[in-house]
Amino acid sequence: MGIKQRMSGNEAVAYAMKQINPDVMPAFPITPSTELPQFVSSYIANGEMDTEFIPVESEHSAMSAAIGAEAAGARTMTATSSAGLALMWEMLYVAASNRLPIALALVNRALSGPLNINCEHSDSMGARDSGWIQIYAEDNQEAYDNFIQAYRIAEHKDVMLPIMICQDGFIISHGVSNIELLEDEAVKAFVGEYNPKHFLLNENEPMAVGPYAVSCYGMESKRAHAQAMINAGRVILDVAAEFEKISGKKYGFFEAYRLEDAEIAIVAIGSACGTTKDAVDLLRAEGKKAGLLKVRVFRPFPGKELAGALRNCRAVAILDRCESFSANGGPLAAELSAALYQAKGQAEVLKIVYGLNGRDYTVEDARQVFADLEEIAANGNRDGQEYRYIGLRE
Amino acid sequence: MKHLTEIRWHGRGGQGAKTAALLLADIAFGIGKYVQGFPEYGPERMGAPVTAYDRISDSAIRVHSNIYEPDFVVVVDDTLLHSVDVTAGLSPNGALLINTEKGKDEILPLLKGYKGAVYTINARKVCMETLGKYFPNMPMLSALVRISGILEKDVFFREMEASLKHKFEKKPEVFAGNKKALEAAFDAVEQISFAADGKRVEIADRRVA
Numbered sequence: 001m002g003i004k005q006r007m008s009g010n011e012a013v014a015y016a017m018k019q020i021n022p023d024v025m026p027a028f029p030i031t032p033s034t035e036l037p038q039f040v041s042s043y044i045a046n047g048e049m050d051t052e053f054i055p056v057e058s059e060h061s062a063m064s065a066a067i068g069a070e071a072a073g074a075r076t077m078t079a080t081s082s083a084g085l086a087l088m089w090e091m092l093y094v095a096a097s098n099r100l101p102i103a104l105a106l107v108n109r110a111l112s113g114p115l116n117i118n119c120e121h122s123d124s125m126g127a128r129d130s131g132w133i134q135i136y137a138e139d140n141q142e143a144y145d146n147f148i149q150a151y152r153i154a155e156h157k158d159v160m161l162p163i164m165i166c167q168d169g170f171i172i173s174h175g176v177s178n179i180e181l182l183e184d185e186a187v188k189a190f191v192g193e194y195n196p197k198h199f200l201l202n203e204n205e206p207m208a209v210g211p212y213a214v215s216c217y218g219m220e221s222k223r224a225h226a227q228a229m230i231n232a233g234r235v236i237l238d239v240a241a242e243f244e245k246i247s248g249k250k251y252g253f254f255e256a257y258r259l260e261d262a263e264i265a266i267v268a269i270g271s272a273c274g275t276t277k278d279a280v281d282l283l284r285a286e287g288k289k290a291g292l293l294k295v296r297v298f299r300p301f302p303g304k305e306l307a308g309a310l311r312n313c314r315a316v317a318i319l320d321r322c323e324s325f326s327a328n329g330g331p332l333a334a335e336l337s338a339a340l341y342q343a344k345g346q347a348e349v350l351k352i353v354y355g356l357n358g359r360d361y362t363v364e365d366a367r368q369v370f371a372d373l374e375e376i377a378a379n380g381n382r383d384g385q386e387y388r389y390i391g392l393r394e
Numbered sequence: 395m396k397h398l399t400e401i402r403w404h405g406r407g408g409q410g411a412k413t414a415a416l417l418l419a420d421i422a423f424g425i426g427k428y429v430q431g432f433p434e435y436g437p438e439r440m441g442a443p444v445t446a447y448d449r450i451s452d453s454a455i456r457v458h459s460n461i462y463e464p465d466f467v468v469v470v471d472d473t474l475l476h477s478v479d480v481t482a483g484l485s486p487n488g489a490l491l492i493n494t495e496k497g498k499d500e501i502l503p504l505l506k507g508y509k510g511a512v513y514t515i516n517a518r519k520v521c522m523e524t525l526g527k528y529f530p531n532m533p534m535l536s537a538l539v540r541i542s543g544i545l546e547k548d549v550f551f552r553e554m555e556a557s558l559k560h561k562f563e564k565k566p567e568v569f570a571g572n573k574k575a576l577e578a579a580f581d582a583v584e585q586i587s588f589a590a591d592g593k594r595v596e597i598a599d600r601r602v603a
Contacts, residue, residue, distance in 0.1 A: 006423040117435060139458075171458050175432035176419050178454070274456035358435075362459040 002180025002247070009140040009172035012179055013079075013105050013165070014039035016147040018049050019187040022103070023074035023194075026054035026065035028084065031117045032169040033107035036079035059084040063091035070100040071209045073199030075151065077102065081169060082109035085123045089130075095162045096131030097225055098210050101154030102162040104132070105147065108270070108321075109169040110357050118358020119169040121269065121322040124298075125331045131225055133163040133232050134299040138255075138273045141179050142296075143167040145249055148182065151191050152239040158231040164299075168271040168321075170358065186246050233300045253302035255294040256309050258284060262291025264373035265310060267336060268319040269295045272354070272361045279366035290370050295332065303339030310340065310347060315377040317350040317369045319390075321361075329353070329387045348376045354390045365391050397452040399544055400461045404480050405470035408440040410531030414470075415446035418535060421545065421553040422450045430455050443478055450544060466542050469493060470517075470530050475501070481508040486589065489541050493517040493530050498586035505587075512587035513541045520582050524574035532572050533579030540580050551576065 007015065014036055017025075027037035043049040052074075056062045062078050070076040080088065085106060095102055110120035124134055133153060137143035146165045154163040167173055182190075198207060213221055233253070240251040255273070258280050259265060266276050273294040283290040293309050310316055318337065320330020328334065329351025337349055352369060355361045369390055401418070405411025412433040419431025430449040436442060447461045465488035469480050472494035481490060489511040494501060495518060505512065515537045517530040539550045554576055562569040 006420065006429060139456075168458075170435055171432070174435075175430055175458070176416055177430045178423065178428050271458040274458045278457045360459050362462070363457060 002182065005179050005181050006176055007140055007179050008035075008174050008176045009137070009143045009167045010035040010107065010174065011039065011176075012140040012144040012181075013147050013167065014043070015181060016144050016187070017051075017077060017105070018043045019182070019184050020148070020151065020191050021049050022051055022077045022151075024052045024054065024066070024069035024076045025078060026056050026062045026069065026076075027078050028056050028059050028062045028080070030059070030081050030084040032109055032173045033079045033081040033084070033105065035173070036105055036107070059087040060091060063088040063095060066102045067091060067095050067098065067100055070095070070102050071098065071199065072201045073196050075155075075194040076100075077105065079105040079107070081107045082111055082117075082123045085127060086111060089127070092127055092130040092132060092162075094210060097221065099160040099225070099228065100162055101151065101160055103147070103150040103154060104162065104164045106164045106166045107169045107173045108166055114357065116357040117169070119171050119271075119321065120356055120358070121166075121320070124164055124166050125320075125322045125324075127164070128299060128331060131161065131229065132299060133159075133161055133229070133236075133297075134166060135163065135236075135297055136166045136269045136295065137168075137172065138271060138294060140167075140172055140175070140177055141249075143172060144179060144181065145243065145247065145251065146296075148187055148190065149239050149243050149251070151194070152242070153232060153235050155194060155196075156231075156235045156239075157197065159228050159235050161225075161228050161232060166270075171271045180247075182247060190243070190246055229300045233297075233302060236297055236300075251296065253295075253297045253305050254309060255292075255296065257292040257294065259291035259293055259309060259313075261289055261312065263289040263312070263314045264316070264370055264377055265291045265293055265313045266317050266319060266366060266369055266373075267293040267295060267306070267310070267332065269298065269332060270321065272319060272321065275361055275363055276366045279363045279370060282363070282367065283370055288370070288374070298332070301335050301339075303335065304343065306336055307339045307343035307345055310345065311343070313347045315348040315350070315373040316340075317352050317373055319352050319354050319369070321355040323353050323356060327387075333387075348381050349386060350376070350381075351387045352390050353388070359391050361391060398455070399448075399450045399466070399542070400464045401448040401450075401466045401468065401538070401542075401544075402461050402464040402484075403446040403448075403468045403470065404474050404478055405444050405446070405531070406440075406474070407442045407444050409444075409470045410529060411444050411468075411470050412446040414468075414531040414535045415448050417557065418448050418538070419450070420557060421550065422448075424553050425545070425549055427451065428453060428455050434460055443474060464488065466491065466538065468534055468538050470534050472496060472501070475504040479506065481506055484508060484510065486510040489513060491515065491534070491537055491541055491583075493534055495519070502587055509589065511541075511585060511589050513537070513583050513585050515579060515583050517579065520575055520578045524578050525571040532575050533582070536576040536579035537583045540583050547580070
């Protein structure tokens with residue numbers, strides 16, 4: 001049923017954007033996501049899309065325009081990376097708290113400094129508490145598939161939240177590889193029309209968007225927002241199940257790779273998971289019980305489910321392509337460690353930072369992590385150092 | 395059981411190493427292979443060293459790291475031989491292809507004792523005679539196909555013709571020049587060093603991946 005093609009991650013997501021053909025796209029270019037507004041502009045110029053493209057003067061304006069368009073009742077998308085997301089910061093919270101289901105294609109890149117254009121998850125991880133849904137991709141296929149599912153999740157009546165569809169900058173966004181695309185009609189039928197219940201341009205229902213909330217109401221608003229994020233979990237799984245029917249591809253909160261009987265496991269997000277799978281296969285061929293837990297959904301955080309998937313492991317390494325400067329490991333490690341504690345997990349945990357500023361993560365790096373896990377599974381964490389780096393030059 | 399071929403390209407910004415790597419991935423995809431073609435970005439400016447990579451395989455490719463033990467290395471600019479360790483990790487069973495006007499006596503001492511086959515091509519000459527301009531990436535791609543056997547010659551020319559025709563639809567003269575450059579480059583490759591075991595690895599004997 002799929003159309004076999006070869007595309008970069010950016011081409012793949014732009015293609016999904018074309019097939020969905022949302023109403024409005026305000027965007028400002030920034031490496032490595034620049035190609036997204038560029039490809040969309042070409043599609044529009046060629047008459048293949050009729051999205052209203054708004055060139056704006058900054059990312060703050062891009063998100064502001066997206067908020068205005070979405071509030072008016074238009075299906076809206078944008079794209080950015082790194083400092084672009086940082087400049088949107090104030091408006092990210094406004095979009096989420098006003099419950100505007102904007103889709104943002106994020107091409108993950110390091111925040112300064114040092115000034116660097118390469119992959120890191122520090123941009124989206126910094127925005128993890130802004131109230132947006134966050135879904136990550138291992139490769140171009142997943143970036144495409146996730147974007148197709150985005151609006152069904154975001155616009156669901158029990159959710160109504162903006163969504164970030166993340167892919168690894170350059171590694172995925174600029175790497176060309178094989179992909180299976182869906183037919184235009186299948187995508188259109190799956191995504192459907194956007195019919196918001198409340199919208200500013202509805203003359204029969206005058207309303208205000210984003211007014212001041214006094215203390216008697218503000219907290220209830222936040223609680224409703226939190227409930228929407230809780231609801232998003234069920235909706236993400238329902239949409240994935242429907243997506244499987246049209247694509248044959250199975251998605252959930254995570255992918256468990258050779259994890260069922262694994263004694264040692266790596267937990268990671270993004271393209272590092274593909275590389276880790278190759279390392280898992282090498283170790284399995286040597287008779288070692290290694291596995292991978294790939295986190296696809298980070299917001300909402302499926303803590304119980306992730307902890308459940310790791311229940312049989314004796315030692316687990318949680319990898320972050322992001323430094324929190326907490327002196328205690330990265331965000332995935334912090335949240336998953338807490339979930340493991342809640343689940344009364346017995347596994348030894350390593351919190352590992354890798355791949356900063358585009359530092360390559362290799363099969364050999366993964367093997368090194370597994371070697372450390374084997375040692376810890378056998379003898380305990382003797383030096384007591386849970387928070388470590390991999391791939392750092394001596 | 396190795397069905398994976400890995401290629402590393404070294405060039406300078408503006409010479410088209412990335413474009414050539416992506417084009418090779420494109421063509422290998424066209425004949426049913428699993429492919430990866432990707433650049434490694436450093437500072438983006440004309441003249442800075444650029445690295446690009448290809449993986450071509452019969453099965454799905456999951457690894458997302460750079461290539462450290464390539465089967466083939468292509469050097470698009472011989473001035474890089476002084477500053478970049480182009481043979482790092484290069485398989486002695488593979489080959490090195492260098493674009494240069496220099497002879498064997500000048501080139502071989504720069505290769506840090508690499509034990510595999512070494513080929514050269516004067517892509518500038520090929521370009522000036524066919525395109526009238528120096529764009530070395532197409533000749534280098536053609537020469538790589540010649541020395542590596544990763545694609546059958548006629549398949550490569552057929553696919554390139556389709557790809558170039560599409561790319562230069564509105565500039566037929568550019569297409570014609572590029573086609574000539576590809577053909578001339580295929581015949582302009584010289585082998586300047588043989589594998590250390592003394593066995594000459596005949597180009598025609600290389601298994602098509």
